[in-house]
Amino acid sequence: MGLGLKVSERQIAEGLILLSVEYDATTILPGQFFQLRPVDRMDIFLARPISVFSYNGRKLSFLIRLKGRGTYAISTADCLFLDGPFGNGFKLYPSRKALLVAGGMGLAPLYFLADQLKKTTIDFDFIWGVRDGTYVDAIKRLGLVIEARIVSEDGSTGEAGIVSDFIDEYDFDICYVCGPIPMMETVLGRLKEKKGSGVIAQFSLEANMGCGWGGCKGCYVEFDGRGIYVCREGPVVEVLC
Amino acid sequence: MQGGASSGGIMLELFGRRLSSPLFIPSGIVGVDELLAGQLGLEDFGFVVLKTITLKPRTGNQGVRVYDIPCGMMNSIGLANEGMDVFMKETLPRLEGLPIPYMVSISVHSVDELQGFNRLAGLDLWAIELNLSCPNVRHNSRGLVAQDGDLIFKIIKAARRLFNCHIVAKLSPDVAFIDEYAKLVASAGADGVAVANTFQGVAIDVKSRRPVFDRVVAGVSGPAIFHLALKRVWDVYRTVSLPILGIGGVYCADAALAMAMAGARVVGIGSFLYHRRDGARAILAEVVKYLEDNGLSWDELVGVAHGVIRDKQA
Ligand SMILES: Cc1cc2nc3c(=O)[nH]c(=O)nc-3n(C[C@H](O)[C@H](O)[C@H](O)COP(=O)(O)OP(=O)(O)OC[C@H]3O[C@@H](n4cnc5c(N)ncnc54)[C@H](O)[C@@H]3O)c2cc1C
Ligand SMILES: Cc1cc2nc3c(=O)[nH]c(=O)nc-3n(C[C@H](O)[C@H](O)[C@H](O)COP(=O)(O)O)c2cc1C
Numbered sequence A: 001m002g003l004g005l006k007v008s009e010r011q012i013a014e015g016l017i018l019l020s021v022e023y024d025a026t027t028i029l030p031g032q033f034f035q036l037r038p039v040d041r042m043d044i045f046l047a048r049p050i051s052v053f054s055y056n057g058r059k060l061s062f063l064i065r066l067k068g069r070g071t072y073a074i075s076t077a078d079c080l081f082l083d084g085p086f087g088n089g090f091k092l093y094p095s096r097k098a099l100l101v102a103g104g105m106g107l108a109p110l111y112f113l114a115d116q117l118k119k120t121t122i123d124f125d126f127i128w129g130v131r132d133g134t135y136v137d138a139i140k141r142l143g144l145v146i147e148a149r150i151v152s153e154d155g156s157t158g159e160a161g162i163v164s165d166f167i168d169e170y171d172f173d174i175c176y177v178c179g180p181i182p183m184m185e186t187v188l189g190r191l192k193e194k195k196g197s198g199v200i201a202q203f204s205l206e207a208n209m210g211c212g213w214g215g216c217k218g219c220y221v222e223f224d225g226r227g228i229y230v231c232r233e234g235p236v237v238e239v240l241c
Numbered sequence B: 001m002q003g004g005a006s007s008g009g010i011m012l013e014l015f016g017r018r019l020s021s022p023l024f025i026p027s028g029i030v031g032v033d034e035l036l037a038g039q040l041g042l043e044d045f046g047f048v049v050l051k052t053i054t055l056k057p058r059t060g061n062q063g064v065r066v067y068d069i070p071c072g073m074m075n076s077i078g079l080a081n082e083g084m085d086v087f088m089k090e091t092l093p094r095l096e097g098l099p100i101p102y103m104v105s106i107s108v109h110s111v112d113e114l115q116g117f118n119r120l121a122g123l124d125l126w127a128i129e130l131n132l133s134c135p136n137v138r139h140n141s142r143g144l145v146a147q148d149g150d151l152i153f154k155i156i157k158a159a160r161r162l163f164n165c166h167i168v169a170k171l172s173p174d175v176a177f178i179d180e181y182a183k184l185v186a187s188a189g190a191d192g193v194a195v196a197n198t199f200q201g202v203a204i205d206v207k208s209r210r211p212v213f214d215r216v217v218a219g220v221s222g223p224a225i226f227h228l229a230l231k232r233v234w235d236v237y238r239t240v241s242l243p244i245l246g247i248g249g250v251y252c253a254d255a256a257l258a259m260a261m262a263g264a265r266v267v268g269i270g271s272f273l274y275h276r277r278d279g280a281r282a283i284l285a286e287v288v289k290y291l292e293d294n295g296l297s298w299d300e301l302v303g304v305a306h307g308v309i310r311d312k313q314a
């Protein structure tokens, strides 16, 4: 039903914030998210959906882009109200070779997924597409190491290009994708061009959320011709290409 | 104990049913799946009004559907629901598993449309709420059903003939004199009046310079509307003697108590459950304590703020 937790660690770097709380209530799957808001503040009325960035059974961390009113308020709160974890999370296929494709802040859940995959025998590659160097620099300043191939649209960091243009270089039969909807649609298009390949693609979707637990019917989006309620039926949807 | 506070809670009566709490979940806040899955602690509520159903299934509105605003929220869900057929075949049998009483909510725009719900007439229902006031589906270019006095009178009159169970009319707060509308539904035969639905509002995204919602107008709810809703309850209580289901922005025990004091027989807790799923727990406990500390029953609280100026006309 949600609980108030003290922020145990907070690091800020240009537009991004890494927040941690002490948490040992349950197991969490990569791709699951929490509803987060400052405690005791009615002016941030609805919590914000934020993916789990890392979790080791004691420390739970979130990587958050400062976007508007809600995320700014979260970034300065000493105590957060958390409800969750919600959503289905990514499904692992032990016998498959994986490709992780992140766009912008879609990095957060895939970072956690990569961390979990490392503990398995599943082989994977990881590409992270960004518009420019801002997030990459910020991540470095946060002291985080992203073991991913970096691709930037303006060429200012890593290789120049659009992340979806790079997926053909890889050999994989499961693809995990998180990023802005247009980017995910482009990736889906690319994967479908290889029709019959048997590639399974899992996309983590975004929608404005009222509750996070299925009550409000506010998080409806259509993706690949399917309508889904992101908090309850997602955020991860699977498409067989 | 009728309308009294006991250490276990409060007992009161509504439409011939004894309820264990004066708090209820208004329509559309939670679906049947989530009710049955235990997403909310139902023991804090006297009853629940189910999500409004329409004759045909509705996907609901496109684009942004929910939006956070200071001390509240806006929604443009657009009555997403599975329609009457699925409700009758699949949902209804599952409702037997609900630990608290429920009211069915239906969306009605005309007397003809109401006839389509005649299958509900054959059921042994406690009460049906007629949602005449959803801001997210339009009646016609003139506005909401609940803004058309002649129409709501006709619809409630027809509903009175069609259904044997108790009938509640859910009004819109977006009218000049809500008590006039309450009088109309009372004279048409309603047993209760729900005051009220969301207020109509607009949000604009200054970055894109476009309205946030595809339909531009959306419903405003949450603490931001509490005092506006309280005024509507106040006005209706002074005009009609039907039980009032007071709804709008209740977020703490004082707000729930004030709603009752203004005239609400039962008090809805809606959007606040999105802020805190277990939000009703502390409210109920504090209301019970208030009654005990002051030696009052819930019944004694209802309308008490009107003192001697109460002037019933219905
Ligand atoms: C399942 C899920 C996981 C997410 N994980 C992360 C994460 O790990 N890190 C991160 O930085 N962001 C994440 N987001 C996006 C994050 O929820 C939004 O950036 C945030 O809600 C913006 O709130 P705001 O008040 O700062 O921005 P504003 O633009 O001021 O928000 C206005 C309203 O729109 C909603 N909103 C705006 N953008 C989004 C969005 N992209 N998704 C959902 N609602 C939005 C807000 O909740 C609020 O109701 C995730 C979103 C979802 C759905
Ligand atoms: C997401 C959402 C969905 C709603 N759906 C319905 C509905 O289907 N039928 C209805 O009569 N009212 C609906 N309402 C209105 C509520 O029942 C209630 O009247 C309103 O939200 C004001 O109360 P609150 O401020 O406590 O939320 C909805 C409100 C919200 C926030």
Ligand code: FES
Binding pocket: A208, A209, A210, A211, A212, A213, A214, A215, A216, A217, A218, A219, A229, A230, A231, A232
């Ligand atoms: S966020 Fe409320 S139903 Fe998904």
